[in-house]
Amino acid sequence: MSAVVSPIREPLIEGNKTYHQITEDICSPTEKAPGMAWVMAFLVAISLLAVYIFSLGWTVWNGIGTWDLNRTIGWGWDITNFVWWVGIGHAGTLISAILLLFRQKWRTGVNRAAEAMTIFAVVCAGQFPLIHMGRVWLAFFIFPYPNTRGPLWVNFNSPLLWDVFAISTYLTVSLLFWYTGLVPDFATLRDRSKGFRRKIYNLFSFGWTGAGKHWQRWESLSLILAGLSTPLVLSVHTIVSFDFATSVIPGWHTTIFPPYFVAGAIFSGFAMVQTLMVITRKILKLQQYITLEHIESMNKVILLTGTMVGVAYLTELFISWYSGYIYEQYAFYNRVLGPYWWSYVGMMACNVISPQFFWVKKYRRSVVFTFFMSIFVNIGMWFERFVIIATTLARDYLPSSWSYYAPTWVEIGLFVGTLGLFFTLYLIFTRVAPVIAVAEIKSILKSAGDQYVGPNATHHHDDHGKGKVHAGTH
Amino acid sequence: MRKYNKNVLYGLYDDDEQLLAAIHSAREAHLEIDNVYTPFPVHDLEEAMGLSESRLHMAGFVYGGIGALFGFLFMTWVFTRDWPIIFGGKPYWSVPAFIPITFELTVLFAAIGMVVSFYTVCGLWPGVENPTLDDRITDDKFCLAFDVTNADGGKVDALRSFLSDSGASEVNQKAI
Known part of the structure; x- marks a missing residue:
């Protein structure tokens, strides 16, 4: 049924697609041998993954003394990377949940890949809190389970424990949400294949048939999971910010942290989605499904959240001055003009100034510009976390304990290595699952396909939606 | 061993709107629909089929x-x-x-x-082998199925002509 669509809405599916062509276009990349570009990318990714495994082994074998953390600087690149990855992991659920509740149709082109990215980013994020404990083989101590030590329970009042619950809940719910969306698409892949491949995809698709009642329940489930994920995604980075905000460290102990962290998370997450989408649509030839309209929409979100983050930075500076509290004032003076001034400059340039180019429509719709901008934003958001963590810890209350911190090769290896882990998982995902939600994109074809809406619409509906759909074109 | 316990007559439609129209006329004619299979969640399908709200x-x-x-x-x-x-x-x-x-x-x-x-x-779980009527149902065909296990020849012919009259591009019978 065609819905009533505003004539100024741009089509989200180009190329006059039929349902069958959609299936072909999206499923066929998983059925063919990988192209040269994929193989090269995969080689790079697994090389970086090897770097990760080596650095991880080195850390576990020799201890976290290999990180050059020192007195007062107990958190370095490890927690910086953790917060950075968790932030990136926010866009997928935002796209799939919040935009579902807001009925934004453009989400269907990118939600599958964005959710996959979310899960892989949270997997990368989860590595750091585990290994920074030092004795990773005792990591299960963080869960409250009946034990022989009393039982001695964990501290439920600690934001670090809230984080354990937030991240593990987030990972679980994101996985369930993502997989439930994948089940009908695995059935499509199953029905296109034969033999062993068919058996495997039948296993993945849980024996999905597409019955009317199942679809009804599936939609109901998706809607409620979206409703649950929306406060969840906001809570996760709020709780991550509590790790800092509930401490009594000048520069961390601020009430602005939760909204500021959430805005930053969405900002960095969308940037990573852009990085991946620009490459994916090119390599898998999906430009007709991930259109310039999608890229422009995401750039608008980047502009909005980037500006919010900018306002938060300036508010922090103002409040530290206005508070009249010298330690707070010094913490921010030190951030801007202290030994880590370069990271503050990097943060400001990448996060606040560069997204302002997106006020210009031409830049919002330029694929190359978007790609470079998304890299800038990722770098800038990494700097933000580094600024918050390292500069604050390097200059605490006692000048006698002031020091300077620089990472060792092990920490750099761990960071670069998680990029390898992330891209290895993402590249495998593009080979085994449809990177666009096949069933969902078919359901918007009649309200967003270019043969139905937009300047080149040719189809005429014989129902009541017709007059409005084509009002602008005749 | 696969157990066949149902004999199904089904029509495949090329478009979701044809399917909805067919469901409406089947319900008007008091034909008992066994099931409807679609490649994606079709809007208004639950009202057309008269499904009760999911709990x-x-x-x-x-x-x-x-x-x-x-x-x-x-x-x-x-x-x-x-x-x-x-x-x-x-x-x-x-x-x-x-x-x-x-x-x-x-x-x-x-x-x-x-x-x-x-x-x-x-009834979905890893390893479940649900019988499917046609491989194209998860691609671009919209399927309306009637249970004809206990139907006589005249009834089957009537359903067959109903399906083709309502626009089904293919009408088949299958034991599942």
Whole structure:
């Protein structure tokens, strides 16, 4: 049924697609041998993954003394990377949940890949809190389970424990949400294949048939999971910010942290989605499904959240001055003009100034510009976390304990290595699952396909939606 | 061994709107529809088929409530009965500090419970081999199926002509 669509809405599916062509276009990349570009990318990714495994082994074998953390600087690149990855992991659920509740149709082109990215980013994020404990083989101590030590329970009042619950809940719910969306698409892949491949995809698709009642329940489930994920995604980075905000460290102990962290998370997450989408649509030839309209929409979100983050930075500076509290004032003076001034400059340039180019429509719709901008934003958001963590810890209350911190090769290896882990998982995902939600994109074809809406619409509906759909074109 | 226990006559339509029209006329003619299969969630299908509203969201509410109660009462028990410890001079029963974990467990229980319920009531699980009528149903065909296990020849012919008259591009019979 065609819905009533505003004539100024741009089509989200180009190329006059039929349902069958959609299936072909999206499923066929998983059925063919990988192209040269994929193989090269995969080689790079697994090389970086090897770097990760080596650095991880080195850390576990020799201890976290290999990180050059020192007195007062107990958190370095490890927690910086953790917060950075968790932030990136926010866009997928935002796209799939919040935009579902807001009925934004453009989400269907990118939600599958964005959710996959979310899960892989949270997997990368989860590595750091585990290994920074030092004795990773005792990591299960963080869960409250009946034990022989009393039982001695964990501290439920600690934001670090809230984080354990937030991240593990987030990972679980994101996985369930993502997989439930994948089940009908695995059935499509199953029905296109034969033999062993068919058996495997039948296993993945849980024996999905597409019955009317199942679809009804599936939609109901998706809607409620979206409703649950929306406060969840906001809570996760709020709780991550509590790790800092509930401490009594000048520069961390601020009430602005939760909204500021959430805005930053969405900002960095969308940037990573852009990085991946620009490459994916090119390599898998999906430009007709991930259109310039999608890229422009995401750039608008980047502009909005980037500006919010900018306002938060300036508010922090103002409040530290206005508070009249010298330690707070010094913490921010030190951030801007202290030994880590370069990271503050990097943060400001990448996060606040560069997204302002997106006020210009031409830049919002330029694929190359978007790609470079998304890299800038990722770098800038990494700097933000580094600024918050390292500069604050390097200059605490006692000048006698002031020091300077620089990472060792092990920490750099761990960071670069998680990029390898992330891209290895993402590249495998593009080979085994449809990177666009096949069933969902078919359901918007009649309200967003270019043969139905937009300047080149040719189809005429014989129902009541017709007059409005084509009002602008005749 | 696969057990055949149902004989199904089904028509494949090329378009979701044709299928909806066919469902409407089948219901007007008081034909008992066995099932409808579509490649994607078709709008208005549940009204057309006269499906009752899914009760999954009510189940979700109950699971969430269980999660919230479990989380909150467990923390209360640990810190007031089992092993009371003072943290930072706060009361043993420091309710505001319990909120984040209570919230997370509410979401976790609701999500896991609903997903498990969904797959259970739909009879979907890894390894399940549900018989499918046609491979193109998950691609671009919209299927309307009638159960003809106990129908006589005249009835089958009537259904057959109903399906082709309502625009089905293919009409087939299959034991599933």
